[in-house]
Amino acid sequence: MGLIAESFIDIKPDPALLDANFDGYKLSLDPFPIYSYPLEVPVRELQTSNIQYGFEHIKLFSDINYLTYDPHASDSGHRRFVTVLQDLHLCLITFDIQTKKFSVSNNHTVITIPHDEEEIQDRYPITISFPNANHAFVSNGFGRLTMYITGDRHNAAAWEECLSVEPLIVDGKVSSFIIIESRYMENKFDVLLRSVVSSNKSSNQGNFSNKIVWLTVIREVEKMKITEIRSIICTGHTEMVTFDKLPESLIVVSTGDLSFCLNGANISDTADHEMKKEYGVEAAKPTKKRYAWSQTGTDVTAVFTCDETISKKDVSLSLSATSIHFSVKGIILIGGILGGSVDPASSTYTIDDNKLELFLAKSEGGLTNWSELVLSDDQGVYEIDPESLSITSEILERFTSESQALSNGGVDQNFNIEQMEDCDISTDDICKIRWLNCASQKLEYESDITTHNILFSVYLDFGPRFLCIRMDVDGILWKFTEESRKVQHHATFNAFGYVQASKTQRKFSTCPADCSYAVIVEGKRHAFIYWQPSTITSDLRNRKTGRRVAGVAKQQLISLSKSSEFCDANAVTENIAGIHADNEFLFILTTTDIFAVLLKDPQL
Numbered sequence: 001m002g003l004i005a006e007s008f009i010d011i012k013p014d015p016a017l018l019d020a021n022f023d024g025y026k027l028s029l030d031p032f033p034i035y036s037y038p039l040e041v042p043v044r045e046l047q048t049s050n051i052q053y054g055f056e057h058i059k060l061f062s063d064i065n066y067l068t069y070d071p072h073a074s075d076s077g078h079r080r081f082v083t084v085l086q087d088l089h090l091c092l093i094t095f096d097i098q099t100k101k102f103s104v105s106n107n108h109t110v111i112t113i114p115h116d117e118e119e120i121q122d123r124y125p126i127t128i129s130f131p132n133a134n135h136a137f138v139s140n141g142f143g144r145l146t147m148y149i150t151g152d153r154h155n156a157a158a159w160e161e162c163l164s165v166e167p168l169i170v171d172g173k174v175s176s177f178i179i180i181e182s183r184y185m186e187n188k189f190d191v192l193l194r195s196v197v198s199s200n201k202s203s204n205q206g207n208f209s210n211k212i213v214w215l216t217v218i219r220e221v222e223k224m225k226i227t228e229i230r231s232i233i234c235t236g237h238t239e240m241v242t243f244d245k246l247p248e249s250l251i252v253v254s255t256g257d258l259s260f261c262l263n264g265a266n267i268s269d270t271a272d273h274e275m276k277k278e279y280g281v282e283a284a285k286p287t288k289k290r291y292a293w294s295q296t297g298t299d300v301t302a303v304f305t306c307d308e309t310i311s312k313k314d315v316s317l318s319l320s321a322t323s324i325h326f327s328v329k330g331i332i333l334i335g336g337i338l339g340g341s342v343d344p345a346s347s348t349y350t351i352d353d354n355k356l357e358l359f360l361a362k363s364e365g366g367l368t369n370w371s372e373l374v375l376s377d378d379q380g381v382y383e384i385d386p387e388s389l390s391i392t393s394e395i396l397e398r399f400t401s402e403s404q405a406l407s408n409g410g411v412d413q414n415f416n417i418e419q420m421e422d423c424d425i426s427t428d429d430i431c432k433i434r435w436l437n438c439a440s441q442k443l444e445y446e447s448d449i450t451t452h453n454i455l456f457s458v459y460l461d462f463g464p465r466f467l468c469i470r471m472d473v474d475g476i477l478w479k480f481t482e483e484s485r486k487v488q489h490h491a492t493f494n495a496f497g498y499v500q501a502s503k504t505q506r507k508f509s510t511c512p513a514d515c516s517y518a519v520i521v522e523g524k525r526h527a528f529i530y531w532q533p534s535t536i537t538s539d540l541r542n543r544k545t546g547r548r549v550a551g552v553a554k555q556q557l558i559s560l561s562k563s564s565e566f567c568d569a570n571a572v573t574e575n576i577a578g579i580h581a582d583n584e585f586l587f588i589l590t591t592t593d594i595f596a597v598l599l600k601d602p603q604l
Contacts (some may be wrong), residue, residue: 037102067578143174230260339370470497
């Protein structure tokens with residue numbers, strides 16, 4: 001029973017970090033000092049090819065941040081970045097916090113790409129990741145992963161290649177990928193790769209899926225060597241993949257199913273099947289049905305008969321909008337993904353001696369019928385509700401006649417599931433945070449966040465990415481921990497979920513390590529800063545309500561401009577290619593310039 005509590009994580013915000021009296025943001029017109037530096041060669045920005053037309057392709061390309069922050073080489077006085085220029089040189093960017101000046105230099109390293117790059121359709125932007133202070137991983141976007149010994153990156157030394165491989169081979173062809181992240185721990189390097197691959201034709205979750213590849217690299221006799229390759233196929237939409245606190249498990253935020261791959265072959269261990277194996281629900285197929293269930297247009301009822309009299313303390317019910325775990329005295333009656341969505345607040349159960357009746361209120365309403373109580377669960381028997389059958393028959397009679405009666409040979413199917421595009425997938429698809437142990441190929445924990453929009457994810461330390469999701473109107477930033485609850489409410493950005501929904505031109509969203517503000521950056525020129533409320537010492541009151549105002553939250557607009565040869569300010573027209581939010585500065589990379597916006601002076 002203890003394992004059940006750990007395996008299904010219920011995400012609940014910390015009330016102490018919520019502000020029920022938030023009055024909104026006050027527009028401030030105070031200007032920000034902006035420091036810029038032109039690049040000699042434009043940034044290499046890549047667009048999708050003719051065969052990369054799926055939603056997953058578009059999302060992967062649009063999410064790429066071309067300004068790679070180097071946390072290992074940065075210190076209290078300097079911020080260091082790297083980007084790739086159109087001439088395929090690595091561009092090293094350093095910003096001095098004290099003098100507020102940039103220094104930009106081209107590294108001697110040149111990224112190698114195929115000579116016939118224009119003819120290759122399966123390609124991605126070049127991506128870079130720093131696992132520690134002395135090494136770097138680079139993907140050339142055409143299927144080659146290169147590892148470098150960088151030396152001391154404070155001195156911009158030449159990088160020395162120590163490993164170059166093509167780890168993704170599909171049907172005998174090299175498959176391209178991007179680097180998600182890399183980690184160095186216990187004398188080994190772990191790196192995550194991501195690629196978009198074609199789905200099975202029978203898939204009902206779009207034409208494309210994401211393939212996640214986890215490589216482990218070690219030094220063996222003065223030589224780098226790949227020792228392990230693990231792969232996962234993610235159907236549906238993939239929002240985030242990151243290493244757990246210790247690189248023994250992956251944290252995946254996605255819709256759809258997950259399946260492990262071994263030597264290129266899928267292992268049919270989907271997330272739900274793994275969870276059921278974990279609890280021993282399907283150790284053997286039951287010969288006797290455990291329950292009977294029925295439904296009406298508004299609710300679903302399941303009746304269980306126990307061997308002995310039970311009381312309320314014997315029953316445990318864990319229910320979300322799309323999943324359920326229902327047990328008696330530690331024995332699971334049903335568990336998994338529901339056949340439809342429900343309203344947990346209106347759902348309940350009743351006990352009558354040894355009979356247990358579960359009542360689930362449908363959230364859709366109307367005549368939406370479920371085909372299963374719990375997906376892939378064959379332990380129950382369905383009993384048709386007489387009232388529902390009568391209503392359904394009456395409705396069918398209005399639209400059918402003898403000439404229109406369906407027959408096996410005369411059905412004109414006007415929808416083919418293979419014609420469905422990725423963007424046609426419902427936004428209400430089940431979305432979960434899942435903790436996967438790739439060594440045992442088990443799903444260790446999961447949390448259902450279907451009803452919460454994902455706002456952004458960000459690296460704030462050397463651990464897993466932080467995840468910001470919308471809960472009510474706020475943006476709640478979650479930190480992944482090693483504790484039993486697995487996630488911790490780290491910070492709240494008031495009304496940020498509501499604000500971001502209105503920004504139709506948004507390209508990036510992020511926050512700094514101190515969470516003092518959240519920022520939305522558009523594709524060109526503009527960025528919007530939303531500050532945490534600042535405390536007011538004077539007695540300020542709302543004129544309408546008379547309530548005392550404890551703090552004021554400001555919003556500010558950044559409009560990028562740069563000086564022309566005539567010393568006047570011209571608006572920036574180039575695309576914004578990357579960003580990094582620092583506690584005091586916001587760094588913005590366009591295709592031709594790097595900007596540092598001073599948000600708050602660290603010396604004050």
